[in-house]
Amino acid sequence: MDVTDPGALQEALEMAGSDPLRWRRWRDNGVEAVSRYFSWDAHVCRYLALMQQRIDRSLVSVRSTTVTVHRPTSARSRMLVLDLDSSLDLPAVGPLNDLRERLQEDAFAQSSGLVILSGRSLTLARQRYAELHFPDPDVWISSAGTELHHGPGLELDKGWAQRINQCWSRQAVLKAMEHLQDHITLQDSDHQGVYKVSYLLKEADPGLLSLARQRLRRDGLQAQPHLRCHWFLDVLPQQASRSEAIRFLAMSLGLSFEQVMVVASQQGDAELMDGLPATVVPADHDRSLQVPHHQPRVYVSKRSSVSAVLDGLTHYHFLSTR
Numbered sequence: 322m323d324v325t326d327p328g329a330l331q332e333a334l335e336m337a338g339s340d341p342l343r344w345r346r347w348r349d350n351g352v353e354a355v356s357r358y359f360s361w362d363a364h365v366c367r368y369l370a371l372m373q374q375r376i377d378r379s380l381v382s383v384r385s386t387t388v389t390v391h392r393p394t395s396a397r398s399r400m401l402v403l404d405l406d407s408s409l410d411l412p413a414v415g416p417l418n419d420l421r422e423r424l425q426e427d428a429f430a431q432s433s434g435l436v437i438l439s440g441r442s443l444t445l446a447r448q449r450y451a452e453l454h455f456p457d458p459d460v461w462i463s464s465a466g467t468e469l470h471h472g473p474g475l476e477l478d479k480g481w482a483q484r485i486n487q488c489w490s491r492q493a494v495l496k497a498m499e500h501l502q503d504h505i506t507l508q509d510s511d512h513q514g515v516y517k518v519s520y521l522l523k524e525a526d527p528g529l530l531s532l533a534r535q536r537l538r539r540d541g542l543q544a545q546p547h548l549r550c551h552w553f554l555d556v557l558p559q560q561a562s563r564s565e566a567i568r569f570l571a572m573s574l575g576l577s578f579e580q581v582m583v584v585a586s587q588q589g590d591a592e593l594m595d596g597l598p599a600t601v602v603p604a605d606h607d608r609s610l611q612v613p614h615h616q617p618r619v620y621v622s623k624r625s626s627v628s629a630v631l632d633g634l635t636h637y638h639f640l641s642t643r
Contacts, residue, residue, distance in 0.1 A: 397434045399639055400574065400581045402462075402567055405439040405446055407550075408584045408603075408630055409453060416627040417453070423631065424456050428640055434459040436570065438563060440549065442514060443470060460570060465547065465555045466563035467516035469570060481569055485516055485561040488543035494518050494556050497540040504529055505554060516561055520554040527588075527609075529554065549589035551609070564592040579618070582637055584630055585610060594619065601633030 337344045403409055412420075423429060437458040439446040446463050461470040467485060469478035495518060498505070505520040512519045522529060533546035533554065543559040571581050578596040585593045586606040594600050597618045605625035606612065613619055620636045622629035634640050 397432065397574070398576075398580060399433040400436055400571060400576055401429075401433050401634075401639060402436045402438050402581060402583045403630065404584055404586075404590075405437055405449060406441065407587045407590075408626065409450075412453075412627040416631060420627050420631055421453070421455055423634060423640060426640065429634075430456070432641065433639055434574070436460045436462060436567070438462045438466075438567075440465045440553070440555065442511065443468060443475070445511065462563065462566045462570070464514035464517045465519075465549075465557060465561075466566040467514055467557055467561045469566060480573075481566065482516075484569070485558040487558070487560065489516060489558040490542065491515070491518060493540065493542055494537070494544050497536050497542060498533065498556065500536055501529070501532060504532075516558050518556040520556075522552050522554060525551040527551070547589060547592075550587050550607075562592055564595050567593070567598070568596055582633060582639055584633065585612075586629075599633070599637045599639075601629055601636070603629035 337347055424435065435456060435458045437446065437450060437460075439449075439462070441449065441463060443461055443463040446461065450458075457473060459472070461475070462468070463470070469481045470476060471478060495507075498518070498520070504524070504526065505522055508519040508521050527548065530546055530548045533556070537544045537546065537556070544556050545559050545562070547555045547557060547562065549555070567581060567583065568578070571578060578598045580599075582599040582601065583593045584601045584603070585591065586603050588607050588609040590607075590610055594613070594616070597616070600616075600619045602610070602612050602619060602621045603625045604621070604623050612621060614621065620633055622632040624632055
């Protein structure tokens with residue numbers, strides 16, 4: 322019986338109401354099914370099984386991946402992740418010069434790896450980054466976390482690509498999202514990626530994220546929508562995100578999340594705090610970002626933008642060689 326069909330549902334209920342034996346059988350089966358599939362114990366067992374599967378897949382992917390990083394990573398005990406689209410967007414000249422000098426210091430270069438994060442494509446991200454005159458990063462995480470490139474040769478991380486490619490269908494996502502065309506517009510090809518379908522909202526509406534999620538699930542797609550800065554909606558493979566890319570990279574380099582510093586400032590940045598990395602929150606962060614002030618690994622700076630990054634480097638001792 323199709324439970325979404327009101328007529329069929331009415332007919333089944335009337336049939337059960339007129340047949341006491343059938344009603345008792347359905348009732349007993351329903352009670353038993355609730356206990357088996359919807360009890361707290363059943364939810365816990367299902368959750369643990371799914372998490373174990375995810376852990377097993379993660380370990381297999383990481384172990385099978387060879388990472389090539391520009392600078393030698395054997396002596397690197399930390400990883401600094403800077404968001405090109407927020408932390409480094411329209412920075413003040415003074416703090417920008419200070420950060421540039423800090424990143425060029427031997428103390429930082431010897432102890433920390435530099436990772437640049439961007440929702441842009443690698444080509445557009447590199448064009449914007451060149452304007453900052455910063456040291457070459459060790460790793461690029463571009464296209465909203467769906468692409469990892471290493472070193473001066475920009476070597477594509479095939480292990481990461483293979484991992485997020487599972488059950489991904491870009492065409493199926495495009496078709497599913499057509500149902501929301503009254504609310505969203507497909508962005509230009511420069512903002513699209515192999516594993517990223519990007520839209521621009523016609524009106525800022527946080528509720529659209531839930532609608533997109535429901536639409537993708539209804540079509541049985543292994544994809545997840547991500548809303549950032551209130552206007553930009555990206556649909557990515559189920560296992561892909563900026564935080565998952567950072568986690569994958571850290572594991573590949575043998576670093577714990579405590580050795581990773583990130584900056585969270587915009588809507589959608591809450592995911593970067595997953596796993597308890599060393600998080601810096603600028604004073605001018607977006608009000609929609611829920612900041613866990615009780616969290617010991619979250620440092621809220623009294624300054625904004627690049628100045629907050631400088632405060633975070635000092636707070637987490639990222640400028641020392643130890």
